[in-house]
Each structure stands twice: as structure tokens, then as C-alpha cells.
Amino acid sequence: xxxRRRAFLIIASLCLLALASIGxxxxxxxxxxxxxxxLAALIGQEGGAGDIVLQLRLPRAIAGFACGGLLALAxxxxxxxxxxxxxxxxxxxxxxxxxxxxxxxxxxxxxxxGIDGLAFIGALSAMVLVFGLAHGDGSWTQTRxxxxxxxVAAGCxxxxxxxxxxxxxxxxxxMLFWLMGDLxxxxxxxxxxxxxxxxxxxxxxxxxxxxxxxxxxxxxQALGVAVNRLxxxxxxxxxxxxxxxxxxAGSIGFIGLIVPHLVxxxxxxxxxxxxxxxxxxxxxLLVLADTLARTLIAxxxxxxxxxxxxxxxxxxxxxxxxQPK
Amino acid sequence: xxxxxxxxxxxxxxGGRCVVRALDLTLAKGERLAILGCNGAGKSxxxxxxxxxxxxxxxxxxxxxxxxxxLSPRAAALRRAWLGQHLSDPFGSGVLETVITGRHPxxxxxxxxxxxxxxxxxxxxxxxxxxxxxxRQVHTLSGGERQRLNIATLLTQAxxxxxxxxxxxxxxxxxxxxxxxxxxxxxxxxGAGIVMVLHxxxxxxxFCDRALLIHGxxxxxxxxxxxxxxxxxxxxxxxxxxxQIEDGxxxxxxxx
Numbered sequence: 408x409x410x411r412r413r414a415f416l417i418i419a420s421l422c423l424l425a426l427a428s429i430g431x432x433x434x435x436x437x438x439x440x441x442x443x444x445x446l447a448a449l450i451g452q453e454g455g456a457g458d459i460v461l462q463l464r465l466p467r468a469i470a471g472f473a474c475g476g477l478l479a480l481a482x483x484x485x486x487x488x489x490x491x492x493x494x495x496x497x498x499x500x501x502x503x504x505x506x507x508x509x510x511x512x513x514x515x516x517x518x519x520x521g522i523d524g525l526a527f528i529g530a531l532s533a534m535v536l537v538f539g540l541a542h543g544d545g546s547w548t549q550t551r552x553x554x555x556x557x558x559v560a561a562g563c564x565x566x567x568x569x570x571x572x573x574x575x576x577x578x579x580x581x582m583l584f585w586l587m588g589d590l591x592x593x594x595x596x597x598x599x600x601x602x603x604x605x606x607x608x609x610x611x612x613x614x615x616x617x618x619x620x621x622x623x624x625x626x627x628q629a630l631g632v633a634v635n636r637l638x639x640x641x642x643x644x645x646x647x648x649x650x651x652x653x654x655x656a657g658s659i660g661f662i663g664l665i666v667p668h669l670v671x672x673x674x675x676x677x678x679x680x681x682x683x684x685x686x687x688x689x690x691x692l693l694v695l696a697d698t699l700a701r702t703l704i705a706x707x708x709x710x711x712x713x714x715x716x717x718x719x720x721x722x723x724x725x726x727x728x729x730q731p732k
Numbered sequence: 733x734x735x736x737x738x739x740x741x742x743x744x745x746x747g748g749r750c751v752v753r754a755l756d757l758t759l760a761k762g763e764r765l766a767i768l769g770c771n772g773a774g775k776s777x778x779x780x781x782x783x784x785x786x787x788x789x790x791x792x793x794x795x796x797x798x799x800x801x802x803l804s805p806r807a808a809a810l811r812r813a814w815l816g817q818h819l820s821d822p823f824g825s826g827v828l829e830t831v832i833t834g835r836h837p838x839x840x841x842x843x844x845x846x847x848x849x850x851x852x853x854x855x856x857x858x859x860x861x862x863x864x865x866x867x868r869q870v871h872t873l874s875g876g877e878r879q880r881l882n883i884a885t886l887l888t889q890a891x892x893x894x895x896x897x898x899x900x901x902x903x904x905x906x907x908x909x910x911x912x913x914x915x916x917x918x919x920x921x922x923g924a925g926i927v928m929v930l931h932x933x934x935x936x937x938x939f940c941d942r943a944l945l946i947h948g949x950x951x952x953x954x955x956x957x958x959x960x961x962x963x964x965x966x967x968x969x970x971x972x973x974x975x976q977i978e979d980g981x982x983x984x985x986x987x988x
Contacts (some may be wrong), residue, residue: 411844490822612841619833622821628785629816630889631837632810676823679844 414680421687425472428691432468432698433460437705466596470655471697471711472690473599474590477652477664479689480606482663483670483681484645487621488638489549492671495664496649499556502658503563504533505650506586509657510570513582519592522585523654530650533559539641543723549640588712590697595655602651606644607686613637614679621676659712661719662689668726734797735760736893736925737812743790744778750789752778753950760924761892764916766936766943766957768929770970773948775929776897777942778815782927783814783895795893809837812893813886817901819878821870828866830881831857834888849888856887859914861907875902883911894918896928900935912939933974934984937961945969961985 409417433445440448445718450581481496489498498505508529512522541547541555567586574582584592610617616637619627620624628634652659666689667681674680696718700709737759744752751774759765769775780786784792784800792799795811803811813834821830823824832845839845857863860880865873873881879902886894894915900908916939918924930936936943937957944954945965953960963976964984973988 487821488759492822600760615839615841619836621823621829622833623816623819625780625785625814626819628805629783629809629814630833631804633805671823675829676825677829678805 409675409677409680417680417722418486418683418687421684421691423510425687425691425694428694428698429468429472429702432471432694433464435698435702436464438703457546462724467590468694470596470599471590471694473596473603474656474659475693476603476686476690477606477648478548478659478663478693479666479670479685480603480610480682481645481652482689483667483678483685484610484617484641484648485663486667487617487678488641488645489553490621490623491549491553492668493664494553495661496645496652497560497658497660497663499646500551500559500563501530501646501649502653503560503567505530505653507563507566507570507649507659508532509585510567510574510582513585514570514574515577516578516635523533527650527654527669530646530653533563534643534646534650545637552642584710585657586712588657588715589708589709589710590656590700591708592657599651599655602648603686603690606624607683609640609644610682611679613640614677614682615644617641617678617682618676657665657712659693659715661715662693663721665719665722665726666692668723735794736763736796736944737792737927737949738794738797740784740794741791742781742788742793744774744775744781745789746777750950751948752946752952754791755952757944759893759925759927761925762919763942764919764926764928764940765954766928766930766940767933767946768933768936768966768969769945769946770948773946775946775964778946779895779897779927779929780814780816783812784808785814809889809891811891812895813891815882815886815894815896815899817897819882824869826866826880827857827862827870827873828853831884831888834890837889845846852886852888852890856884857871857881859887860884861910876904876907879903879971880907880911883914892923893925896926898929898931900930900932908935909973915939931965933961934982937983962981 434440438459440460443455445460448457478496485494485496485498486492505526508525509522512525535538537556537559541552571582616632619630619632620634620637624634667685670681670684670688674684696714697711699715700711703709735758739755739757742752742755743750752883767775767779776797781788784795785792795803795808797917800808832849835845835849835852857866860883862877862880862884870878899911903911919926941958942954943957943960944952945960946952947969961972961983963985967974974985975988977984977986
């Protein structure tokens with residue numbers, strides 16, 4: 408249990424990390440912008456680099472930060488809900504549902520707004536389906552929820568494979584980039600940012616109750632937590648956070664799994680610190696990964712999901728191998 | 733003075749099978765009640781029903797005069813503490829961090845645990861013989877130490893009523909006696925009510941005022957320990973012949 412002062416210091420330093428990562432994202436790219444010019448553009452001075460910084464890089468960096476934060480938050484919440492440290496935001500089929508919606512929209516040749524809209528509808532449908540099936544007899548234990556989610560995700564995977572195999576060549580590249588997670592096609596930066604702020608404001612007051620829920624449902628109930636209400640709320644919140652992120656940037660993997668783990672390793676499992684720290688760390692990590700994705704083989708761009716997975720897999724295996732049990 | 737706990741015509745079912753039928757029970761301040769019965773007879777289910785953690789099939793349970801559905805979970809947690817059998821923390825945590833979770837119902841939504849809460853947690857650890865282990869990780873503790881940690885967590889909750897499901901499991905003889913003395917002291921000195929599921933009728937006789945026998949088919953019997961804890965009743969309860977041995981005013985029962 409961290410003291411309030413230590414929690415404050417950790418959050419403050421992560422805020423600095425977030426600012427640094429966004430600053431870096433604004434400077435680096437195929438056209439390099441000096442720090443002074445970035446500042447000048449940000450405070451509204453006209454200049455050569457202003458358009459690149461304000462129109463291209465800043466919206467993308469903010470969207471990336473918001474998506475990373477949403478995924479990390481959703482991952483941390485899912486891990487508590489399922490009482491399983493290996494859960495991630497996609498384990499309950501949300502990204503599968505969004506993927507089916509998005510692939511269908513791309514097949515139909517809809518514009519970006521249509522793709523985002525169908526992806527969001529797909530995510531919500533998967534959420535309702537998983538909840539309905541798992542909640543069927545009123546018990547909705549963690550195991551039942553997890554199994555239902557995994558099966559729905561598998562079904563969505565099959566539908567996605569079906570659509571990929573019948574898609575014309577010209578559309579295949581866009582579909583693959585969506586599936587791997589890509590910030591280049593995010594239409595707007597403000598919806599995920601608003602979703603992130605909303606989710607954090609809703610989740611934080613319940614952080615101590617989440618600590619108890621992680622130790623067991625009956626235990627938490629006996630200590631005065633309205634367990635059923637809390638579990639509905641987390642399920643809904645984590646699912647909506649995942650849906651908001653997936654809609655914006657496709658299914659970017661591993662942020663939601665790795666970041667809560669890393670933060671837990673560094674600060675312990677107190678959700679009062681874990682939730683905001685995960686948001687800041689997840690956002691920063693995704694912004695850094697996206698900056699790499701834009702610059703590694705510039706002017707070509709990589710889907711950021713490939714990078715997060717390439718970083719995530721070894722880090723995760725390392726964490727898993729040193730987990731005491 | 734109103735009772736700490738009252739059950740009226742309580743019916744408890746497990747998967748559609750009735751294990752407790754029409755149970756009336758009142759527990760006053762400072763009273764200790766033992767629940768005895770075979771494996772699967774419904775002792776734990778009854779206890780969690782009395783704790784308001786699962787709904788009764790019929791009848792009602794009153795906590796200090798109020799039904800659970802009239803109480804918020806937090807208000808209930810301030811009145812009763814429940815010790816469960818299966819506890820696990822998949823994420824791992826420290827001993828002090830775990831024991832202080834018992835303070836949850838006493839804290840407001842935005843409160844952070846104060847130094848006073850930490851003090852209460854430390855003295856609870858000392859009360860179960862775990863002082864000096866505050867910084868240990870829970871998964872490095874032995875089964876018995878974990879059980880004592882759970883009991884310490886219960887103590888920090890500072891409720892008037894303790895519902896204990898097999899409080900002695902995993903404990904060695906010395907700590908079994910220490911834990912029973914601890915709760916006997918809480919009943920004697922602070923007027924706490926204790927309901928505990930036990931497997932040793934001898935200890936139930938020594939540390940409780942009354943005993944409730946659960947047969948598993950809906951029948952229950954309750955009386956003062958002196959009258960109900962006899963070789964005849966217990967042999968029938970466990971379905972195995974027992975012999976009673978008296979030593980002063982203590983009893984022990986050995987299998988034939």
C-alpha cells in the first residue's frame with residue numbers, strides 16, 4: 408500500500424513522461440521540427456512547421472495517447488473483473504466484434520466515419536452478446552464470463568477471416584492495417600480523449616473497492632462492497648473504453664495486457680495508484696510506439712500494433728517467467 | 733437490548749436441496765454459538781446466509797434488528813465480520829496491505845488509510861502472532877499463517893458480530909487455542925457475538941455457550957452445549973459411534 412505522497416510522486420513523474428513522449432512525437436518524423444518551433448506552433452505563432460505540428464502530428468499524438476490510456480485502463484479493469492492477471496481488453500471479444508463491423512464496412516466501401524460507426528456497433532454487439540450469454544442463469548462467474556468471451560472472440564475471428572478471404576485485392580491492405588491497429592486512419596482525436604477522461608473519472612472513486620474485489624467476490628461483499636453493481640459497472644466501463652479505442656485505432660495489441668503488469672510490478676496492486684498510472688504509462692507507450700512506427704522505415708508507415716506486439720511479446724514472456732508462484 | 737443476529741423461519745437450499753428448514757435463532761451480545769455437522773451438510777451455506785452474502789430461500793435474517801435488504805453493504809460490514817474458507821489473491825500483495833483491507837467499511841470514498849488504521853492493523857497482526865511480518869508477501873506465508881492473517885483482517889473490521897467458517901483450519905494446536913481464546917475474550921470483554929463452524933465437539937463444548945447441529949436433510953437442533961453435545965447426539969450427527977470422556981467440566985469425544 409503506497410502512501411499518498413508516494414502515489415502523488417509516481418503520478419507526477421508519469422505525467423512528465425507523457426508530456427515528453429508527446430513532445431517527441433511532435434518533433435520527430437520525415438520532416439524534423441526543432442523544439443523551439445514546436446513550442447512556437449503550440450502557442451499559436453505562424454511559422455513554417457505550424458501546419459505539420461498542429462494539423463498532423465498533434466491530433467495523432469493525442470489520439471494515440473488517449474487510445475493507449477483507454478486500453479491500459481480497460482486491461483487493468485478486466486484483470487480485476489476476471490480476477491485473472493492474464494486478462495486483456497480483448498479477451499471478452501470486444502475487438503473481435505469491432506473487427507467484424509469494420510471489415511464489413513471496408514468491404515462495402517464506406518468512408519472512415521462509416522467504418523468507425525460499424526466498428527463501434529460491432530463492439531457493442533459483442534459486449535451485449537457476451538454479457539447476455541454469460542449472465543444467462545444469473546451467476547456470471549469469472550470462468551463463465553471468460554469462456555463466453557473467448558468463444559465469441561473465436562467466432563468473430565472466423566467471420567473476419569471469411570471477409571478477408573473474399574475481399575478484393577485493393578481493399579486487403581486497408582483491412583489488414585485496421586486489424587493490426589493503426590493510428591494513421593483515426594478520423595478524430597477528441598472522441599477517445601473524452602472517453603478516457605470520462606472512464607477515469609468514473610473508475611477512480613471505486614478504486615479501493617476494486618482492491619477488495621480482486622481478493623474475491625464474497626470477501627468484498629462481506630467488507631461492504633456492493634459487488635454485483637460494481638461488477639456490472641466495471642464490465643460496462645471496460646467494454647466501452649475498449650470499444651472507444653478500437654473504433655479509433657483498430658485492435659492495437661498488448662498495451663492493455665503489458666502496461667497494467669509493468670505498473671503493478673513497479674508500484675504494487677493498489678488500484679488507486681494502478682488505474683491512473685496505467686493510463687499515463689499506456690498512453691505514453693503508445694505514443695512512443697507510434698512515433699517509431701512513423702519513422703522506422705519512413706516515408707513508409709508501419710501499423711503501430713505490429714510494434715506494440717513486437718515489444719510486448721518478449722516483455723510479457725520475461726514477466727511471466729519471473730512471476731513468483 | 734436487541735439481539736445481534738436473529739433468524740426467523742430461515743430456510744437454506746443448496747442447488748434446490750433443502751439443508752436447513754424453519755430455523756429460529758437469536759444471538760445476544762457476548763454469546764458464542766457453534767455450528768456442527770457433516771461435510772456438505774450446509775454449515776458454510778448457512779453461515780454465509782446469516783452473513784447476508786447469499787439470499788435465504790425463505791424466512792428472514794435480521795442484523796441488530798434490521799433486515800439485510802434494508803442495510804447497505806457497508807452498513808452491514810460495520811456490524812458483522814465474516815471469515816470465509818477459500819481465500820486467494822491472484823495478484824499477490826503484502827501482509828500489512830492485506831490486513832488493512834478490513835478497515836474499508838470505516839473509510840469514506842476518498843479517504844486514504846490513516847496512521848491510526850495502520851496502528852489498528854499492526855495490533856491485529858500482533859494479536860494473532862504475526863508481528864514483524866508486515867512487509868512479507870502473502871504468497872510466502874504458510875497455510876496456517878495465512879489463516880491467521882485472515883483472522884487479523886477480520887479483527888481490524890471491528891464489528892460486533894463475528895461469523896467464522898472453520899476458523900481453526902490449517903492451524904496448529906497452539907494457535908487453535910490462541911484463536912479460540914482470542915474470540916472468547918472478545919465475547920467476554922467487548923460483548924461480541926460469535927458464530928463459528930467447528931469440527932471438534934470438545935472445543936465447541938469448551939468455547940461456546942450453545943451448539944447448533946445440522947443434519948443436512950433440513951433438520952436442525954439447538955441447545956446449550958452441556959445438554960446437546962452428548963455421545964448419543966453426536967454419534968447420530970456424524971453417523972459414526974463416539975465415546976464421551978469427561979475431565980472436570982470439560983468433555984472430549986473419541987471415535988470408537
